[in-house]
Amino acid sequence: MAISRRLLNEGETVVVDTRTHVKALLWPLICLVILLAVGTYAQTKIDNGTVTLVIWILLACLAVWFVLRPLVVWATATYTVTDRRLITRHGVIVRRGHDIPLARISDVAYEFGPIDRLLGCGTLVISDASTHGQVKLHDIPHVEETQRKLNELLHGTNDAAAGHEGT
Structure with a gap:
């Protein structure tokens, strides 16, 4: 696993843990x-x-x-989706990270061209409710599967939030 267990909150589980496709090399x-x-x-x-x-x-x-x-x-950049948030980490000397809670994500899309399709990767486009608007994760392996898993998590999160509002 690319992300350290100590960066996860108690009870948080990793759903997708990946890095940029080897195409970048x-x-x-x-x-x-x-x-x-x-x-x-x-x-x-x-x-x-x-x-x-x-x-x-x-x-x-x-x-x-x-x-x-x-x-x-390439070796130091990681993208992790947990059951609570999207975690991005990159950088060699200066590490940078970005966490987006799943509840703030409004849309997940993907883009890929002919070469990306051939190599099985693409760009994951995540729209959130922040001032950044969109986060693009380039050259994600199995981008369609990653987008599907993220959408499943989002629908589960939204369903759980809707259930709490009604009580």
């Missing part, structure tokens, strides 16, 4: 292949060892920025 992987190809080409064509070393150091810096950084960002 496609471009960093392509960058890594290109950087390695450039380094290998430079090493075979340049006879000067110092110049080759400088090129490899430059390529290593580029790899940290274009490959390692997106990997760490």
